[in-house]
Amino acid sequence: MATKTKTQKNSRLKPTVKSASSNGRPGNGRPAGKAPAIRVNQYGIPDWRLEQPEFEVIEVTDGPEVHYEIKGELSTPVPPIRESKYLTKDQHLELYRWMVMNRRMEVALENLYKQSKVVGGVYFGLGQEACSCASAYALGPDDWFAPMIRNQGAQLVRGFHARDIMMQYMAKAGSPTHGKDGTSHYGDIEKRHMVSPISMLGDLLPVMAGVSLGARLQGKELACLTWIGDGGQSTGVSYEGINFAAVRKLGLVLIIESNLWAYSTPMEYQVNVKDLANRAIGYGMPGVIIDGTDACQVYDATYEAVERAHRGEGPTMIEAKLMRMKGHAIHDAAAYVPKEMHEFWRKRDCIDRFQKYLLEKKWLTPAQDKEMIAGIEKEIDAEREFAENSPMPEGHTAAEGVFCEDGCHTIKPKYGIPKKAKRSEGTLKETEAAIHFK
Ligand SMILES: Cc1ncc(C[n+]2csc(CCOP(=O)(O)OP(=O)(O)O)c2C)c(N)n1
């Protein structure tokens, strides 16, 4: 008979305390109470959530098989939405519309994939629409953003059309990369101020810190928003990027999407801390924990981080707690996720809760809601039809526009010529200012 053994792990629910043993080393075993008291410093990371779920995922070995089980409190009531300090009634409604648009577009993408109209895979942000849309919605018109695969909603909020995203997945000639890339590797540095996603997790962090630094050298304090997963934030380059932003007080607004899974690795086996926002302490920057399924919390936390960036006060780390409600991508059925975990988070669906909130406040009537959703469906249908009917690229275009050719475009400062730093003994030479920041 197979024996069930649970992998040894420090429980997050009840921290274990090991008894001290001297191991024969000098000094150990000295009677307590003789040494001077040790001061413990206190750091406070605010936690805006109205619920702190108490459960953990445990790896269970059952003979040769390994699977995950969930242990803890799963029947707690769904928390209310935290009232926004900043959003007006109309902005609530506009934000709700973006979230619904985000979800409906991803349903359309899934259908296109199932009809074999997509080249490659498709990625979804199901359950994370509030996190993508409300954060992008909090940016000012000049601010920059760099989405990851789950932030397609942010692209819609910042001016991309559903057809752009659809055509990109379908590798159409009219897509942002003209059919040269099947997923999401495109940006828009001219109009929408979007830096292309980078697949190497963490690399966007120093890039966005650099965008903020570049703008500062040109006389502008901008907010540069990007997102990273609970898995991705463990990379070395994440540390380097965040640290650099903190030291230079750059306008990086970092949202850690703590969605409890990094591919098939649960968060408990990815990091040994419960709250990733605590890491802000080590970087020397403010951190905040929010409920990533509450659009008002996402908006308010990002809004405050953006204001801080505009004042030149430096970066902010926002840990948004939520759940990745689908697999890593369409090919991943996420069978490794315990069923009860999906059920717990399904009850906390960001769109359902926001809809209920708006209806209860009477800012939206059921009839207006129905009409709005029907309008979005019509719009998505038109976008899908446009994408489906648009042509594939001509063969000869494959080698075009891959490398810069003489005169193809000029690289120039966007906001102005970098200012020279002043010194008491004089002024830096123009070249020195550049070297200083190398
Ligand atoms: C540096 C690096 N290592 C590994 C990968 C492969 N990879 C792509 S996504 C992913 C999981 C990411 O998990 P997480 O950061 O939590 O984001 P989520 O998918 O949960 O949104 C991995 C391991 C990668 N792209 N880059």
Ligand SMILES: [Mg+2]
């Ligand atoms: Mg994750």
